[in-house]
Amino acid sequence: MQPLADFSRLSLNQITTQRWTLREAVEGCGREAIPAIGLWREKVAEVGLKESHTIVRDAGLHVSCYCRGGWFAAPTAAGRQQRLDDNRRAIDEAAALNAGMLVLVCGPAPDRDIAAGRAMVVEGIAAIVPYAQQCGVRLGIEPLHPMYAAERSVVVTLAQALSIAEQFDPAVVGVLVDVYHVWWDPDLYTQIRRAAGRIAGFHVSDWLVPTPDLLHGRGMMGDGVIEIRRIRSAVDGTGYDGFIEVEIFNRAIWEQPGDQVLALVKQRYRTCV
């Protein structure tokens, strides 16, 4: 397991510098020579889609992912239709930004019936695939950690994400592997091998002990217990050579100056990823 040779695959997911506007995050990447960024819809909406694209393009940045579509499950057919419409808008935006992938967060169930929620997710993905294909946008199904099963995602393992993705063309539907969500899985390395050709993105952060918060308690790489390099090596072993995106939801990190965070990201990227 070798360290990465340089920063050519590093991407900053802009939630990591949550206080920065899109322009500030792009400028920060420029100062640190980080070649790619993961964008969020809310941040793009603040600036406007066209202006966001101009800012990113003029900086010569790649857009490694766009966060996020999905949320397919709703109690009524009309509600589910609204979600599909919103996903088509997200696909339009991802296409306009030339994003490598639209992240799909798949859930939660509208009530206690998690099996029904899961069926709605598969139906929802099937419904948007033709439009994604037409727009040239790849969808990335992201299994979330099981602690988010009730409120965010009924897709909770890489095996489950792959079983859905494999129903579609890998050029259109892949999976997003985020170490924070999958590190605990006894079946992880088997499923990473299975994911060869399907990995649309790879995200890193760390699992802190103790975890300060269910939602905003992720750690900087190296501050927790995840074997990040081992997982990254396995992902690369499938032939994945795309961006490695740093996505950290952590209030303490958000309070630090962005440039300081980026410097630490680069240091830990070399030593821990």
Add this chain to the structure above:
Amino acid sequence: MQPLADFSRLSLNQITTQRWTLREAVEGCGREAIPAIGLWREKVAEVGLKESHTIVRDAGLHVSCYCRGGWFAAPTAAGRQQRLDDNRRAIDEAAALNAGMLVLVCGPAPDRDIAAGRAMVVEGIAAIVPYAQQCGVRLGIEPLHPMYAAERSVVVTLAQALSIAEQFDPAVVGVLVDVYHVWWDPDLYTQIRRAAGRIAGFHVSDWLVPTPDLLHGRGMMGDGVIEIRRIRSAVDGTGYDGFIEVEIFNRAIWEQPGDQVLALVKQRYRTCV
């Protein structure tokens, strides 16, 4: 999926009434005609093993489980030996209390190497099985929710628990199914069927939305999103007819008077379990 006909299978895990001493919990079960109790080592130690046994026996209560052994992983061989010695003491105590099962919490890893931690768990269980058999104590491997993988248990799915348990005689090594730990699993019902003859215990509580605390944020049955009755029916479908134990780690519930908690437990047991 029918409700349970009566309270003959109900057990109170004494953590649910955490402020009560062992004697108070036993007396509470007596007032509410709850036929069984799950005991904790700390609570037994407060009273003494012999006195605890006398209190429980004189009340005519069954001891559905004894919490808990396990914690096999340690960085040094000497450390692992200490854990084995402690497990043998726990087996002695479980035997003295005539407990139906000793719960095994299997982890955490001593460092980032979760695979090594998992190997230590299998070794640890293998090492105590002969003693458990000799003492007539059944061991129950409890998969914990993946959010406890770093701090408590490297065994995080029912499939994984079964793969370990199946290496041993089912009369000596079973699994404990706790709805809180397994409800999110896409493979749950397949694994419950696989567990036929291996289910040593069944615990219920609920997953609250939002979850107020990683450790002490479990809910009363019916207050969350778990399909408890569906899971209970599947467990019973394997032929399991043992106790259904209510184990709730929740600070708000701990602050309520114990008798009030037991009354609510019984009400929810009828309507939600």
